Amino acid sequence: MTTATLITNGHVLSMDDAVGELPVGDVLIEDGVIREVAPSIDRPDAEVVDATSMIVMPGFVDTHRHTWQTAVRHYYVDTDPLQYFAEMLGPVGAGYRPEGVYAGNLLGALSALDSGITTLVDWSHIQNTPDHSDAAVQALTESGIRAVFAHGWPLTPEWTRDSALGHPQDIRRLREQYFASDGPECAIQAMVGYFGSYDFTARADSARPGPTLPVPEELLKANWPADLPRPPSARLRHALLAGVPESELTKEHLRALSPVTHVHPGSPPMLLLHGTGDAITSAQQSQWLAEAVQAVGGQARTLLLDGANHEDPAFDEHETIAAVADFFTTHL
Known part of the structure; x- marks a missing residue:
């Protein structure tokens, strides 16, 4: 049986050039899909939501939220970031119970919905036990929000300080238990890569980034443990990512880390944004990834921002945002 909801009398901002903006309009939703947008819709059997004096528009997307920390967001908003890192990624996070993760994720997802955010990426670095991960996924599911569950790591000393451990293998159980479907509800349908990609293979040596930006000494003193290399070598960073000792x-480990290794005909359409003045990774590396996807029949292209550095303000320019919006409009 079809279930229908009719939103009436709202100021409709469709974000669709073909529909436009309606100062007073109706939106018909059937079985969770928007079927019609018009100045007036007659559907007697639909549940009616009166949106008079309200804006009706597509939901916002939050791409970076540590949802499990919702209960302490009000506390850390005005504190020194170093205090946050020392506490939440230290003893406070290590002391979280699964019940706390569930409460944080449920409250965070519902508060996001209340703010007009209908999709979020849950950067969940609280995988202290399998029960913690289960609680996080359960809360997201029960909230009804559209979410991407980004599986992290346990907040325990052996994982958070100079760790040589590989990624927690419980991720395989979670995949089979909660995300076994290959349908659109569990698939990435389009991907935008900001600041480019990094090719860990030996070929990356031939595409060096621009001049290395100096790291302020006071920042190193404040953030980096005295008993670790300052900063760690690229080889050590790669070893940590691979989960093996540096020696x-x-x-083969580097090849397994490289996104170029994992492209296949089913890879989602990709738009890779990269600054030509990036001081961390060369724009050539994003081009390699795009070429690898194209070689197996996939869709990928690069958008090079002339002279832009890593995390440059140019990524927030109107023209860049418009290009990303056009990409998603085409592929979603």
Whole structure:
């Protein structure tokens, strides 16, 4: 049986050039899908939501939220970031119980919906036990929000300080238990890569980034443990990502880390944004990824921002945002 909801008398901002803006309009939703947008819609059997004096528009997308921390957001908003890192990614996070993760994720997802955010990426770095992960996924599911669950790591000393451990293998159980479907509800349908990609293979050596930006000494003193290299070598960083001791790192490990290794005909359409003045990764590396996707029949292209550095304000310019919007409009 079809279920229908009719939103009436709202100021409709469709974000669709074909529909436009309606100062007073109706939106018909059937079985969770928008079927019609018009100045007036007659559907007697639909549940009516009166949106008089309200804006009706597509939901916002929050791409970076540590949802489990919702209960303490009000506390850390005005504190020194170093205090946040020391506490939440230290003893406070280590002391969280699964019940706390569930409460944080449920409250965070519902508060997002209340703010007009209908899709979020839950950067969940609270995988202290499998029960913690289950609680996070359960809360997101029960909230009704559209979410991407980004599986992280346990907040325990052996994981958070100079760790050589690989990614928690419980992620395989979670995939099978909660995300086994290959349908659109569990699939990435389009992808935008901001600041480019990084090719960990030996080929990356031939695409060096621009001049390395100096790291302020006071920042190193404040943030970096005295007993670790300052800053760690690229080889050590790669070994940590691969989950092996630095002395055992091989080209095979690097190849497994590289996104170029994992492209396949089913790879989603990709738009890779990269600054030509990036001081961390060369724009050539994004081009390699795009070419690899194209070689197996996928869709990928690069958008190079002339002279832009890593996390440059140019990524927030109107023209850049418009290009990303056009990409998603085409592929979603």
